[in-house]
Amino acid sequence: MQTHGEDSPSDGDLLQAYAAGDARAFETLYDRHALPVWRFVQRSAQDSALADELVQDVWFSVVRQASQYQPRARFQTWLFTIAHHRLVDHWRRHKPHASLDAETLDGATLADRLAAESGFGPDRQLDSREQAQALLDALADLPNVQREAFLLQAEGGFSLNEIAQTTGVSMETAKSRLRYARARLREALEAYA
Template sequence: MSLEGPPADETLMLAFVAGDAQAFEVLYDRHAMPVWRFVQRSVHDSALADDLVQDVWFNLLRHAPDYQPKARFRTWLFTLAHHRLVDHWRTHKVHSPLDADTEEGAALADTLAAESGFGPDRRLDSREQAQALLDALTALPVAQREAFLLQAEAGMSVAEIAQATGVPMETARSRLRYARAQLRAALETFA
């Protein structure tokens, strides 16, 4: 009986670079949804997120031969996602609000207000709270929203966020602090 856990992401990436296609499949299965959620909650459009995330994975494949495990694989992957988002924002300055009046907003609010086993009144409150969170996230400046989502969706540390976004650690820490304060203030009516 082996006491070893699943292989580390960095080991899998090196195996993929060496020609093991199954290693890539494992990496993709582990990280596809967190990357997609990060991108989708940054652009507020599922179809666009699909396209951008596809670009992220293609970019990973293009740069795979140059991969060196200097940081956690997850940090490297989310750095690629960050760069793709920056490229997108640079060419598309339009940011649409995500609200319950759109099909996309209603679906995401329903997802965030997942079935809790409570009655309809409680689910309505939960959906309203989820929508308030989406509205508060949308209202955050892009850099703060991105830092918050990298921590919330990717589970990245402050140092990893700083590395992924190319800013000093204190800047990443400040962005997180301001994002949390604004979200807390926006949601205090639900406390």
């Protein structure tokens, strides 16, 4: 999650400025939140092309709703709630068939990319690639609701209250989903400890 200096306008102020016609305000808002939202959607949907499509729809929704935005919660909570709803809509229409080891447009898998970006030598890259793939596999094996709770916290930096609010469940339900997700991920990665 990106922090903003005291002199930087808040996300809510930026959205209001955009609604009043300041296109640069939207650019700043987009620059602040585009990557975390995309990672949340991509890791939830497990398909980069689909994530691109859904995230584009999320930002179109922000544009359409800018003039009606009421700051009842953090802008980021509102934004991730929109992303959550786009994912739910997609899952209702389609069963997920994406494979985590599927090649991306550049011919590499996500695990290959994570290992290559580590800066380690070949032996460490292999270990890192295996561990990254194990994490991705474990994430993919989580039930959607647990994966979503985990990713909202990991990618969005959300509190339990914000996870509950975004997903429309009680705080206890959000807490349980997060606890079960962490336990399953920890169990899946024990071999790498």
